[in-house]
Amino acid sequence: MLFGVCVPTIHNVKVHAEVVKGINGLDKFVLREARGSSAEIYLYGAHVTSWKNACGEELLLLGSKAIFEPPKPIRGGIPICFPQFSNHGPLDSHGFARNRVWSIDSNPPPFPTSSASKTFVDLILKPSEDDLKIWPNRFEFRLRIALGPGGELTMTSRIRNTNTDGKPFTFTFAYHTYYSVSNISEVRVEGLKTLNYLDNLQNETRITEQRNAITFQSEVDRIYLSTPTNISVLDNGKNRTYVIHKDGLPDTVLWNPWAKAVADLGVDDYKHMVCVEAAAVEKPITLNPGEDWRGSQEISTVPSSPCSGLPLPRKVLGN
Numbered sequence: 001m002l003f004g005v006c007v008p009t010i011h012n013v014k015v016h017a018e019v020v021k022g023i024n025g026l027d028k029f030v031l032r033e034a035r036g037s038s039a040e041i042y043l044y045g046a047h048v049t050s051w052k053n054a055c056g057e058e059l060l061l062l063g064s065k066a067i068f069e070p071p072k073p074i075r076g077g078i079p080i081c082f083p084q085f086s087n088h089g090p091l092d093s094h095g096f097a098r099n100r101v102w103s104i105d106s107n108p109p110p111f112p113t114s115s116a117s118k119t120f121v122d123l124i125l126k127p128s129e130d131d132l133k134i135w136p137n138r139f140e141f142r143l144r145i146a147l148g149p150g151g152e153l154t155m156t157s158r159i160r161n162t163n164t165d166g167k168p169f170t171f172t173f174a175y176h177t178y179y180s181v182s183n184i185s186e187v188r189v190e191g192l193k194t195l196n197y198l199d200n201l202q203n204e205t206r207i208t209e210q211r212n213a214i215t216f217q218s219e220v221d222r223i224y225l226s227t228p229t230n231i232s233v234l235d236n237g238k239n240r241t242y243v244i245h246k247d248g249l250p251d252t253v254l255w256n257p258w259a260k261a262v263a264d265l266g267v268d269d270y271k272h273m274v275c276v277e278a279a280a281v282e283k284p285i286t287l288n289p290g291e292d293w294r295g296s297q298e299i300s301t302v303p304s305s306p307c308s309g310l311p312l313p314r315k316v317l318g319n
């Protein structure tokens, strides 16, 4: 019986990447992979607001009250935290990359490794004169967002110090990914046992994790340090596992605000989200002029359970 079995269908072998108008007329990119997975990326913030599997199921949580009104950051999806994670510095929370309009990078330097994905977008952020007043460093931040044949979403950041005054700069960083989950009480995060973490709810007290898997019964806000390259987020309610593979990003932030009021989250949103953030926080990155840094995350799902079973109608895909 095929009911409930997700059988991705190749609707169209063409690669899809198009710019369309999103909410409030903001430009967004839509990436579509031939088997049906898709992603949406706003140029505002280089913000991934949607990532769907081949069955059209949304894998990210967007705040139910999210607003798309610059200069406010978009709540949910995948905000980019740069050049400052959270309040680890003098800037507003998470720095300014998430509330700047990025540009399409029409001539990115070649990637050292060959990517299987042909469905991607290259974006770039450079500081404005106003940005230089609050963070006096010139940089080029290149971001490639790619959708692979298995629906995996890869984000690769390449940041270069382009200061002409000979000065190094230092930054912290995170891919602040809001995963959509059936219910937070059904979620286990694996891969963090025996690691130290800084507990933001206890003034960044350093604690050693004892549990095999992290579960959630109340607010959690922690920075796990020197974490492995692979972290798993198991959602027993959906029989879905998110697999996070990261590179150049030693730390992993776990956040669920529980019932605490958070801007642009609905009162029940916390039940359906968990933030697991590939990050560089404890040891800030320092770049000398001309130096590059690279940090990436690839996120995918293990289809441990069938999804809808029916190929998506073309009108939903827009093909």
Ligand SMILES: O=P(O)(O)OC[C@H]1O[C@H](O)[C@H](O)[C@@H](O)[C@@H]1O
Binding pocket: 086, 093, 094, 200, 221, 222, 253, 254, 255, 275
């Ligand atoms: O409200 P935001 O600035 O988007 O930050 C949302 C959250 O981001 C991270 O996960 C931090 O660890 C949290 O302390 C913070 O509350």
